Each structure stands twice: as C-alpha cells, then as structure tokens.
Amino acid sequence: EVQLVESGGNLVQPGESLRLSCAASGFSFSSYAMSWGRQAPGKGLEWVSSISDSGSGTYYADSVKGRFTISRDNFRNTLYLQMNSLRAEDTAVYYCAKRQGSGRSYGSFDYWGQGALVTVSS
Amino acid sequence: EVVLTQSPGTLSLSPGERATLSCRASQSVSSSYLAWYQQKPGQAPRLLIYAASSRATGIPDRFSGSGSGTDFTLTISRLEPEDFAVYYCQQYGSAPLTFGGGTKVEIK
Numbered sequence: 180e181v182q183l184v185e186s187g188g189n190l191v192q193p194g195e196s197l198r199l200s201c202a203a204s205g206f207s208f209s210s211y212a213m214s215w216g217r218q219a220p221g222k223g224l225e226w227v228s229s230i231s232d233s234g235s236g237t238y239y240a241d242s243v244k245g246r247f248t249i250s251r252d253n254f255r256n257t258l259y260l261q262m263n264s265l266r267a268e269d270t271a272v273y274y275c276a277k278r279q280g281s282g283r284s285y286g287s288f289d290y291w292g293q294g295a296l297v298t299v300s301s
Numbered sequence: 302e303v304v305l306t307q308s309p310g311t312l313s314l315s316p317g318e319r320a321t322l323s324c325r326a327s328q329s330v331s332s333s334y335l336a337w338y339q340q341k342p343g344q345a346p347r348l349l350i351y352a353a354s355s356r357a358t359g360i361p362d363r364f365s366g367s368g369s370g371t372d373f374t375l376t377i378s379r380l381e382p383e384d385f386a387v388y389y390c391q392q393y394g395s396a397p398l399t400f401g402g403g404t405k406v407e408i409k
Contacts, residue, residue, distance in 0.1 A: 214398075223389065223400055223401075223402050223403050224338070224340075224346060224389055224391070224400040224403075225400065226391075226397060226398040226399065226400065229396075229398070238396045238397075240397050241397065274345055274346075279336075279348060279351050279357070280351075283393075285393055285396065285398055286334070286351075286393045287334075287336035287348055287351040287352075287391065287393055288336075288338075288346070288348060289348045289351075289357055289358070291345035291346055291347075292345065293345060294345060
C-alpha cells in the first residue's frame with residue numbers, strides 16, 4: 180500500500196524558515212517524480228514544486244522560486260521542502276504527492292499525503 | 302502560464318442525476334495532459350482522470366473525462382451520495398502546473 184506521510188508543519192513568524200518532510204513507502208520511491216502542492220484555508224489547490232526521480236531536475240512556482248528548495252533522499256525514501264523567508268501568504272496545508280506513471284518530471288498525482296499545516300503569523 | 306477556468310462554480314443536483322463539469326484552458330494543453338481530482342472536506346485530493354480521459358485505478362466507470370485542446374469535461378453519469386464534493390482540473394503539459402478554481406457539486 181502506497182503511503183505518504185508529511186511532517187514538520189508548524190506555526191512560524193514571517194521571515195522564518197521551516198523544513199517539511201514526506202516519508203514514502205509501498206512503492207519504488209526512486210522511480211517516481213514527486214511534488215509538493217498546497218492549499219490555503221478555504222481556497223483551491225496550488226502546485227508548489229516538483230523534482231525528478233533522480234533529483235537532478237527541479238521545478239518551482241513563481242510564488243516560491245528563490246525561497247523554497249525541493250530535494251529528495253532516495254536511500255531514505257524521503258522528500259523534503261525547505262521553506263525560507265516565509266510569508267503570511269504561504270499559510271496553507273502542504274501536501275506531498277507522487278507522480279502518476281513514470282517518465283516526465285511532473286504530471287498528474289495519483290497518491291497524496293494527509294497534509295502538513297504551515298501557519299505563518301506574528 | 303496556462304490558466305484553467307472551471308464552470309459552473311457550484312452545481313446543485315440530486316442523487317441519480319448526471320453532472321457535467323467544464324474546464325477551459327487559456328491555451329492548448331499539450332498532449333491532453335489534463336487531470337481531474339475530487340476533494341472532500343478535510344481530505345487530500347483523489348485522482349479521478351488523467352490524460353483527459355483515462356480513469357485512475359479504482360475509479361468507478363460513472364466518472365468519465367473528455368476533451369482536447371482548450372476544452373475539457375468531467376461527466377458523472379449518475380450521482381451517488383459519496384460524489385458530492387469539490388472537483389478540480391489540473392494541467393501538467395507545461396510548468397508551472399496549474400489547477401482550476403474548482404466546481405462544488407452539492408446536494409439539491
């Protein structure tokens with residue numbers, strides 16, 4: 180059974196940093212591109228970042244480019260999102276998601292974690 | 302950036318009725334790289350359809366997707382009580398990946 184479990188969500192002040200982790204199990208983690216998406220309270224879904232299966236290719240939404248860094252550890256089957264210079268508008272539930280199928284570095288997402296809440300407020 | 306516009310914003314229907322949801326793109330979605338998701342309150346999204354018309358694993362055949370280019374449709378042939386939720390389309394033909402604003406299917 181595929182499982183994605185996020186951790187690291189917290190309440191932080193504007194300008195601070197936070198690192199999210201996503202522990203993956205039940206599939207060959209190193210064979211699939213992975214992504215982070217988010218959903219602000221009461222709002223729709225927003226793509227944040229994607230990373231290729233090997234980790235050599237990374238992609239970011241303009242809203243987080245230069246502040247967030249996606250990475251992965253294929254030995255530990257874990258996906259990360261390092262978030263720096265956090266802003267109030269980054270407040271959201273952050274989901275990690277597995278790419279449906281193999282090949283390209285991003286695609287549709289067939290499995291999602293339960294989400295980690297990040298609140299940025301003074 | 303490909304902007305996706307979903308309509309209607311809310312669809313009020315009764316169980317057993319047919320639901321037709323629209324997703325229009327601001328430019329052609331390459332290779333029909335379009336997906337549909339269902340999301341219920343407090344839950345993560347669930348993939349229904351990928352590549353515009355392919356059902357994801359375990360999705361009932363009352364869900365179907367169609368379309369190409371800039372116009373896509375999700376059809377639920379007969380609404381079951383568990384189908385009342387918010388539905389999102391997503392394009393993944395080019396970065397940045399984008400989602401539509403969602404259509405809420407509510408019980409009439």
